[in-house]
Amino acid sequence: MKHSKFNVVSVITKLVIILYLLNNLIPIVWTFKTSLKLPRDIASSTPVIFFETTGQHYLRLFREINILPVVFHSLQITLLTSFTAMLFGLMGAYAFARFKSWQARSMGMLSIGLRLFPAITIILPIFLLFRQIGLTNTVFGVVLANQGWALPMSIYILWSFIKQTPIDLEEAAWMDGCSRFSGIIKIVLPAISPGLISTFILITIFSWNEFFVPLIIGSGRHSVITMHVTRYLGGLDYGVQWGALSALATIIMVPVLIVAIFASRYLILVLGGSDSKKVV
Amino acid sequence: MIRPVTRPIGNSFSKWVMREGLYVIPVSLVILGLIVYPMIFVVRASFQRWLIQAPAITFAGLDNYVRILTNSRIHNSIIVTFLYISLSTVLTFVIPFLIALAMNREKWGGGKAIRGRPLIMTIAILPLVISPAVTASIFRIFFWSYDYGLINFFLRSAGFSRIPWLSLKETALIAVVLTNVWIRGPVALLILNAGMAQIPDELFEASRIDGANRMQEIVYILLPTMMSQVFICVLLMLTSALREFDIPFIMTGGGPLRATEVINLLIYNLTVNIGNIGLASALATVLIGLATVLCLLPFRLYIRTTEGLLNK
Numbered sequence: 001m002k003h004s005k006f007n008v009v010s011v012i013t014k015l016v017i018i019l020y021l022l023n024n025l026i027p028i029v030w031t032f033k034t035s036l037k038l039p040r041d042i043a044s045s046t047p048v049i050f051f052e053t054t055g056q057h058y059l060r061l062f063r064e065i066n067i068l069p070v071v072f073h074s075l076q077i078t079l080l081t082s083f084t085a086m087l088f089g090l091m092g093a094y095a096f097a098r099f100k101s102w103q104a105r106s107m108g109m110l111s112i113g114l115r116l117f118p119a120i121t122i123i124l125p126i127f128l129l130f131r132q133i134g135l136t137n138t139v140f141g142v143v144l145a146n147q148g149w150a151l152p153m154s155i156y157i158l159w160s161f162i163k164q165t166p167i168d169l170e171e172a173a174w175m176d177g178c179s180r181f182s183g184i185i186k187i188v189l190p191a192i193s194p195g196l197i198s199t200f201i202l203i204t205i206f207s208w209n210e211f212f213v214p215l216i217i218g219s220g221r222h223s224v225i226t227m228h229v230t231r232y233l234g235g236l237d238y239g240v241q242w243g244a245l246s247a248l249a250t251i252i253m254v255p256v257l258i259v260a261i262f263a264s265r266y267l268i269l270v271l272g273g274s275d276s277k278k279v280v
Numbered sequence: 281m282i283r284p285v286t287r288p289i290g291n292s293f294s295k296w297v298m299r300e301g302l303y304v305i306p307v308s309l310v311i312l313g314l315i316v317y318p319m320i321f322v323v324r325a326s327f328q329r330w331l332i333q334a335p336a337i338t339f340a341g342l343d344n345y346v347r348i349l350t351n352s353r354i355h356n357s358i359i360v361t362f363l364y365i366s367l368s369t370v371l372t373f374v375i376p377f378l379i380a381l382a383m384n385r386e387k388w389g390g391g392k393a394i395r396g397r398p399l400i401m402t403i404a405i406l407p408l409v410i411s412p413a414v415t416a417s418i419f420r421i422f423f424w425s426y427d428y429g430l431i432n433f434f435l436r437s438a439g440f441s442r443i444p445w446l447s448l449k450e451t452a453l454i455a456v457v458l459t460n461v462w463i464r465g466p467v468a469l470l471i472l473n474a475g476m477a478q479i480p481d482e483l484f485e486a487s488r489i490d491g492a493n494r495m496q497e498i499v500y501i502l503l504p505t506m507m508s509q510v511f512i513c514v515l516l517m518l519t520s521a522l523r524e525f526d527i528p529f530i531m532t533g534g535g536p537l538r539a540t541e542v543i544n545l546l547i548y549n550l551t552v553n554i555g556n557i558g559l560a561s562a563l564a565t566v567l568i569g570l571a572t573v574l575c576l577l578p579f580r581l582y583i584r585t586t587e588g589l590l591n592k
Contacts, residue, residue: 009389013382092307121564122318148314209411260409264402272470
């Protein structure tokens with residue numbers, strides 16, 4: 001191989017990576033910047049780089065949609081969804097990984113396979129059912145409907161982690177007089193703790209971002225924060241509330257971006273296969 | 281294998297409930313109630329004449345399915361969905377693959393490894409964690425907008441005329457697909473990058489001694505060795521494109537002239553705006569069938585390759 005100072009491959013690969021990172025960062029930074037711009041700078045036909053900052057768009061959110069209760073409500077649904085999915089997901093994943101009965105196997109297969117179906121195909125019956133028993137427009141209803149995607153996801157990820165922990169450890173604990181349940185608490189949970197953290201973070205992020213389920217099940221009084229973006233979209237090229245929309249987008253993005261930056265190791269672990277040491 | 285409770289004698293079902301049922305039954309109830317019951321409901325409703333405006337629900341036989349075969353709006357939607365899925369899947373595989381190649385250049389290209397990988401990976405996954413609803417809104421107004429969009433600003437700066445991206449039949453679908461690629465790209469990149477990073481360097485060294493050039497190393501060494509990741513990646517991208525609702529719903533609402541009305545959106549419109557639940561259910565049933573063919577036929581393969589992926 002030639003050893004020249006100017007390596008074409010090296011230059012091209014660096015360029016590709018830098019372009020990709022810019023492609024990821026520009027929309028985020030642009031949104032954040034626009035949320036602080038004055039209306040006249042937003043409407044300028046050439047992008048303004050240096051500008052006077054203003055907080056008026058954020059204040060408008062407080063005035064128009066009373067953003068604090070909405071954020072609180074979103075947070076409530078998010079955390080309840082994650083905890084429920086973790087609890088049921090652990091039971092399901094453990095059963096699927098360790099039990100050999102047809103019930104356990106078909107439960108696991110169903111939950112993993114059905115994860116791949118479009119949500120729109122099954123949301124209408126859920127909506128009709130929930131309306132009949134008075135669960136639409138309630139926190140509990142949205143949390144329960146969220147389990148339709150959150151539970152299969154949690155079962156799938158936790159299953160892959162539990163499967164990797166050798167059963168010998170548990171068997172040793174049973175020999176020492178542990179029950180199945182205390183074996184899970186004392187042996188399995190510590191062994192899969194990275195998996196637990198990853199699953200929790202992933203489901204928390206996804207349920208904070210969820211748009212479709214709250215749109216159908218929780219419309220009206222109990223709306224979540226993501227649903228408010230449609231309010232400021234306007235028509236195709238007119239009536240867009242640029243400032244308010246980017247302020248709202250920033251409020252939705254910032255918490256998940258912070259989580260993603262500090263927990264990127266766990267996200268990569270769970271999404272890119274288990275060989276994270278080589279990846280990062 | 282040692283079990284905490286020995287094999288049951290006598291009433292085996294109640295023993296099963298005590299041993300495994302405590303774990304299996306609660307989860308099964310949720311899965312049955314939230315996923316299996318709705319599916320059965322939808323299949324049943326697809327054989328009914330069920331309009332929101334009309335009071336009575338009557339048996340309709342195959343009428344709804346006949347309408348699927350004859351209705352031009354549905355035909356259009358199927359074509360749009362097919363275009364959307366194939367374009368999205370190809371692009372969300374090819375672009376992340378090239379970036380993963382760039383990130384693992386020391387494997388096939390020789391030279392030093394890329395520095396600052398943790399930082400690169402952290403920035404690379406950011407689009408993934410932002411709500412698709414928010415991303416679709418941002419892209420709709422900041423990038424694809426005719427008057428103020430960044431894309432049109434660059435086009436004009438380069439001396440081209442501006443394009444009304446979201447109002448043209450031809451470009452609207454491209455804009456929606458590219459937005460989808462921005463959102464789903466990171467997952468594909470993570471999977472492909474993990475696959476590439478796992479390939480032992482010796483393979484490439486051996487091929488280099490045999491005189492392989494870079495292209496040959498990529499085609500004959502790198503791709504075949506990471507086939508399971510390629511498969512997983514394509515399957516995930518295929519199913520996530522099939523599930524897509526938020527992006528076209530927010531960016532175009534199905535327009536212009538239904539050029540971006542994917543099946544998911546059509547089912548939503550049929551249910552919410554038109555109120556023809558029978559027809560919507562029939563379409564949903566077709567979609568379930570399609571998803572089954574796409575996902576569950578290679579399901580065994582899917583399980584096997586993921587097991588391989590996760591056990592390595």
